[in-house]
Amino acid sequence: MVDLAKATIREIHQHIKNLKIKPTRLIEESLKKIDRLDNTLKMFIYIAREEALRYAERLERELEEGICRGLLHGLPFGVKDAFYTEDMPTTGGSKILKDFKPSKDAVTVSRLKDAGVVIIGKTNMHEFAFGVTNKNPHYGFTRNPWNVERISGGSSGGSAVAVSVGICIGGLGTDTAGSIRIPSALCGVVGYKTTYGLINLEGVIPLSWSLDTVGPIAKSVEDVAIILDILTDKKLDLTNITEENTNSEWRIGLPRKIIERMVSEDVEEVFWKSVDKITSYDTRLIEIDLDWFKVLSDTRYIIVLSESAAYHLKWLRNKFNDYDPDVGGRILGGLFIPAPVYIRAQKIRNTLKKKFLHLMEEKKLDGIILPTVPIEAPRVEDEEVVIKGEKMGVRRALLSLTEAFNSLGNPAITIPCGLTENKLPVGLQIATKPNQDKLLLKIAKHFEKIIGRLPEPPILS
Amino acid sequence: MIESIKRVYMLDVQEELLEKTYERILEFIENSKILEFEVEELEDVVEEF
Structure with a gap:
């Protein structure tokens, strides 16, 4: 079988x-x-x-x-x-x-x-x-x-x-x-x-x-x-x-400052090892500065709260006690976001989309890479984690490197790139410009081939 | 304010929870970059007027 x-x-x-x-x-x-x-x-x-x-x-x-x-x-x-x-x-x-x-x-x-x-x-x-x-x-x-x-x-x-x-x-x-x-x-x-x-x-x-x-x-x-x-x-x-030959001289943006500031040491170590493997072939890394990354996180939060509250209004009215209190409480927050704040969040997205496209074109980038998640899988009971000395909620940490690409509308992929010392998987995230899904898959396939695949999870052995 | 929100949205939620949620959202907006970020399109419209 x-x-x-x-x-x-x-x-x-x-x-x-x-x-x-x-x-x-x-x-x-x-x-x-x-x-x-x-x-x-x-x-x-x-x-x-x-x-x-x-x-x-x-x-x-x-x-x-x-x-x-x-x-x-x-x-x-x-x-x-x-x-x-x-x-x-x-x-x-x-x-x-x-x-x-x-x-x-x-x-x-x-x-x-x-x-x-x-x-x-x-x-x-x-x-x-x-x-x-x-x-x-x-x-x-x-x-x-x-x-x-x-x-x-x-x-x-x-x-x-x-x-x-x-x-x-x-x-x-x-x-x-x-x-x-x-x-x-x-x-x-x-x-x-x-x-x-x-x-x-x-x-x-x-x-x-x-x-x-x-x-x-x-x-x-x-x-x-x-x-x-x-x-x-x-x-x-x-x-x-x-079927196509995926070996190409990719030009890949690397937001080093974000990685060094926002990613835990154990994940960073696995990430840099995979970056070394990729660059030992024909990929060229170009350092980039995404100093507006945090703003995209703020806009994403405002938009999700506002739009989810609009959809959930009927249940907020008559089934509020049936929600997971954490989820219901956050959706409820959407009712308090003023319209000008929501509209500004949407406009900021447009401005940053243009900035991102300009950056990609100016540096002639095919894609950008960074870890998918800055920490290894947290324990079930964990409510907070510490990254580089900074304490933060588990949710905030898990989202911190992915949410920007939803605000920008880009395609993004995660591929496994290794295991931490605790034998937990780390993901390598690659993103391209919007509507370049085929290019993204080609780059990802190329990197996957170089990095190699993970063994089976231990629960199967 | 909280009573009005409760009435307008017809919510059956404790006022204390609404109060805390409201404070949390205002704090987030205050600490975010949403209000101070320069949005090109909005600035253009203001300039035209």
Whole structure:
């Protein structure tokens, strides 16, 4: 039996298309793994046992009749519980929506199903995607497969863990401030935040309309590209990156001051080692100054609070006590943000987008790199962390290097780049200009090849 | 102010929590760069007037 924790989409497809491995068998194996691990890891809010097996049987019959829908035919997938699914509940990780059954699939879910993906369950998330720890009081705290005393990160934590332990070949997440990249980095997988607007958001529970994006989580850049090709409205032909020669003389911006000031020593050490590897080939690093990084963080916070309060108003009125107090309290704060402050935040974003594009063009940069998360996965009970002598809340620390790219609208990816002394994964984040998703995947694939992949998480050994 | 907010939004939330939330948001705005940051487009409009 093929090991989903190690094999790529193309490798598994070779077995599936000839029915050397039957889709029903693959799904049964994943369900067994869920039974073995989910009590500890709390990856799923809903396990689609019957629905998944029924769909796998249908896909198996198609293969027997000589019909193959493509590379994803018959492969198990986890979908964050923020996406509408017509045959499964959609809770948004909340008690408020515990009985919600949408009448149709999200556009992205529908595309995946059409491509032959088998949705094996709805994955656990931070309530309403408004948080980055995945400490969900209603459905359990999602644990990190590298050390179950640590958090998975969030808000798409369930999808990241399910991919990391090989239950799913891919996962669907949302990213408004880092919710795909943060758990992917902490769990040692690849997570992709798309250019704002690249993927249709219809049927996704919103957090913040002007910042929300959706994207895939998988074990390799190539797998992410294959999934992304199914999800996008535009024909990017992303699977081509696997055939093209990806060795190029990339010019990559490095915000050294930010890294030295904002990143913990243990993460920095792993990051610089991977930078050494990258630059030992043909990539050229150009130091850049992003002195307005903090401003983007402030604008992101103001915008998320204002927009989420607008969406949640009806539940703030009559179901306030059903929220996780931390989440409900923050959404409530959106009611107190004056309109001029929200408008200024949006205008500042536009100004900084122009500044960022100018910088990229002036320095002739293909992309920029920095760590994805400045700390290793915190312990479940941690409320605060210390970075370079400065104490700060866990949430603030986790978000600090990802949220700027939501404000700017750029695509950004995290790839695993090594382990800390505590054997916890570190993510390398790469970003390009908006709408350069294909270039970003090429750069990421190149760096992934140089850096190498991580071993399996210890929970599997 | 807090009573008005409660009435307008029809909230069933303790006034003490609303008070604290309000203070927290004002503190954030005060400590942020949102009000002092020079926004090109806004400045242009002000100049035109």
